[in-house]
Amino acid sequence: MINRISHIESVSTDPRQNLALEEALFFHCAEDECILYLWQNQNTVVIGKNQNAWKECDVNKLEAEGGVLVRRMSGGGAVYHDTGNLNFTFLCCKENYDVDRQLEVIICALKKFGIDAKKTGRNDITVHGQKISGNAFYERGRRCYHHGTIMMDVDMEKLSRYLTVSKQKLQSKGIDSVKSRVTNLKSHAAGITAATLKLRLIEAFEEVYGKSAEPLAQEALDQAQIAELTHKYGSWDWTLGRKIDFQxxxxxxxxxxxxxxxxxxxxxxxxxxxxxxxxxxxxxxxxxxxxxxxxxxxxxxxxxxxxxxxxxxxxxxxxxxxxxxxxxxxxxxxxxx
Missing domain, CATH: 3.30.390.50 (CO dehydrogenase flavoprotein, C-terminal domain)
Structure with a gap:
């Protein structure tokens, strides 16, 4: 049973620090608590836990243009982040984990801007059939998290330039390019910003869970653990993985x-x-x-x-x-x- 809900925002746009904070929150979250974590990355490609970095992203081009490649703990596919995108994470124990309820927070927040969003497929939120949010999930022991993107004003040219989605995958979705499958919320609500969306998400979080959300300070977390995790997410071995000589x-x-x-x-x-x-x-x-x-x-x-x-x-x-x-x-x- 959830007895309290909390929210925290990252002040960094470095994906290594933000993923480290997310994992620290994963261990910090109490059994009767649900945490909403809001964060943004600058010029970043994030790949799923088991993806081949070299096949999902033009790594050399991304790095040459000042971008960062990171690998997350959850499964799913590669995504592009910039500050035109807002990321969210719901963290709780398995007994309180409810993806539909968590997604209702996102859908409820978007309704406050007059946007009729819908959950579709295995892990997407769409507006008029186009994707504005992709979601992924992670579980270890009794702890779980669910995180996703909310595309407000993402640079579509960079998104299509850095992501190298296979033709086989695109054909399975009946589309010609990853760019044609997604849309920005600015096309549906001109006044939406990261600041206003954060406020509406916290309001929706309180409405859906029927409780007042308490602010959670990053200083309350284990700072040594965050530093260690930041190093992990920035390491070559974790991000690019091992190569083998295969036949x-x-x-x-x-x-x-x-x-x-x-x-x-x-x-x-x-x-x-x-x-x-x-x-x-x-x-x-x-x-x-x-x-x-x-x-x-x-x-x-x-x-x-x-x-x-x-x-x-x-x-x-x-x-x-x-x-x-x-x-x-x-x-x-x-x-x-």
Missing amino acids: YEISRMFDLGQLALQIRVNGGMIEDINVFSDFMDPNIAEGIAAGLTGLRHDKHQVDDALKKISAGSRSGVYGEAGEAVMEEIFSWIAEAV
């Missing part, structure tokens, strides 16, 4: 998203494997990698290993609708490997 790569688009495996075989054994995906549940890719590394390069052994992956890896945010897709994924891997 072959397999890739396919599923209902849950895109999945790619890079595999190195030595002496008939699967010596190393990288698994990339934009699935909303990051545990799926991690479970596949852990389950296949060190196995004999044999269809039957691979098939048996995949069947042993825990049911927890198969659920995530998908529920029963995802089970059939997971069986399809495992069957495809066993055949392709």
Whole structure:
């Protein structure tokens, strides 16, 4: 049961600091509390936990033009952030975690500007069929968070220049480019700003949860922990991940998203494997990698290993609708490997 709600705003536009603060809040949040965290990044590409940075973003161009690439803890796909975008995060324990209720806060806030927004698909909020918000989710133990974007006045030219979405993924959505799929709120409410949107979000947060939101100061958090986490989010190993010398790569688009495996075989054994995906549940890719590394390069052994992956890896945010897709994924891997 939620007995109190809190809100906090970041004063930084550095994505490494903002992701560090988000993770610190993840550990700080009390069992009976729900925290709304509002933050903005400047000229940033944020990729999902298991994505291949080099395939999702023109890393060299982004860095040459003063941008920053960061990797978040949650699953899902790559997004572009600038100060024309406002990010939100809801943090609470699993018993109080309710994505529909949390999204209602966003939809309620936008109604205050006369904007009729709707939740659509697996993780989007749209206005007149175009995306203004993408959402992603993270869970560890009894703690959860749900975060997303709200596009007010994002630089669409930079968004399309830095993000390198695969043609296969675009075709699966029936669109020609990532730019054509999204829209800015300024096109629907000319007077909207980050400052006014923050105020309306806090008002909506209080209305939906029926409580007064208490301000939470960053000084109340563990500053040493924030510094350590900031270093993590700025590190090469975390952001760009490890590279392996692989003999072959397999890739396919599923209902849950895109999945790619890079595999190195030595002496008939699967010596190393990288698994990339934009699935909303990051545990799926991690479970596949852990389950296949060190196995004999044999269809039957691979098939048996995949069947042993825990049911927890198969659920995530998908529920029963995802089970059939997971069986399809495992069957495809066993055949392709």
